[in-house]
Amino acid sequence: LLNNKQKNEANKILQALTNKRGFYGMISAQTLNQPYLLKNQSPKITQAEISTLKAKYDNQPYVKRINELRYFGMVSELSNEWRYMLNHQTNKSEYLALSQYALQKGWGDLSIQATIVGKLWNNWTERLPIMYKDLYNKALKNKSIPLSYALAISRQESALNSTAKSPAGARGLMQLMPATAKETAKKVDTVTYVSSAQLFDPKTNIELGTSYLNTVYLQNSNNRILSSAAYNAGPNRVKKWLNNSNGKLDAAAFIESIPFTETRNYVKNVLVYDYIYQTILGKKDVNILNPNEFNQQY
Known part of the structure; x- marks a missing residue:
């Protein structure tokens, strides 16, 4: 039209x-x-309400088990414990309180799980928690990618679960493939990479993941549409898709022309998450695309 x-x-x-x-x-x-x-239905929590949540859940058997598993570094097991409890929750109205409780405990990944099971789609504060902020900020020094974008990629890749492993073998928060991590580590003097098991360590994963993301971001002229597609499907495929469209498509049309359903949805989700993270982090006058991304012909 x-x-x-x-x-x-x-x-x-x-x-x-x-x-x-x-x-x-x-x-x-x-x-x-x-x-x-942005319709954020997350209520603001008062100190009194936090105390009520703690009184309600601190002594629950599953919380005690999670605390113990966390003490011993058994992150995958505590995640399973939480998911089992959520899937067997008989009182459906509890999901919001559980997600709020997890968030106040610093369990952002568990808060996300509660919003998914509870279908709390507009509770953005609980759905998009800010985890490992200090690690991200440290890793992003001297890089071009902003914090909101690194968080958005991580949220889409793993739902901020540091123990996530894909069927293809990608690992950790930013879902790095071991081969990609090995190549990236050669250019990063802050990481001594000897084993793919290190990718389950948030610090190592964030260091290597942000380095690789920064590489594809710069290769694509700071365009998050292209760099997100490249992070998911590989840089060479993005070059091929751009050659096919030959500068005839606007941003939305180009995204919809991506032949992989997973990558199409991935790019849109990352852009939405970035928008919301920017809002949560206090940025004003946010748009889904920056002017260069919006005005470019693809």
């Missing part, structure tokens, strides 16, 4: 889309040059 100069008809559709959650709601608002109203 826009291409056919039917601006009024196009704007009606775009305006309706601005009420939707996710990528198309956000990019429609940006196309109309108006702010997107």
Whole structure:
């Protein structure tokens, strides 16, 4: 409709889309040059409410087991313990309280699991917790990628589960393949990489993951659409897709032209998560795409 100069008809559709959650709601608002109203249903927690949550859950048997497993570094086992409890939760109204409790304990990965099982899709504070902030900030010194983008990639890759392992063998928070980690480590003087088991260590994973992400980010002129696709599907595939589209597509059309369903959804999710992390971190006047990403022809 826009291409056919039917601006009024196009704007009606775009305006309706601005009420939707996710990528198309956000990019429609940006196309109309108006702010997107992020519907964050996470209530602000008072100190008294935190005390109530602690009194309610601190002495639960599964919490005691999780605390003990955490003490011994058995992260995968404590994750399983939490998931088992969530899947056998009889009181469905408990999921929000459980996600809030986990977040206050610093268990961001467990908070995410509670929002997933409880279908708390608009509780963004619990769905997108900020974990390992100091490690990310330290790793991002002298890199071009912002904190929100590194967090968004990690959230999409592993739901911030440091023990995550994909069927293909990718590991840890930023889901690095051992071969990629080995090659990246040769260029990083802060990591001595000897074993893929190190990728389950958040510090090592974040150091190597942000280094590799920064490489593809710079290769793609700081464009998160292209660098996210490259991180997921590989840089060579992105070059091929750009050659196929030959500068004839706008940002949204290019994303939808990606032939892999996983990568299409991955790119949109990362952009949405980045938008929300920027908002949570206090950035003002946020858009889903920066001007270069939005105006580029792909």
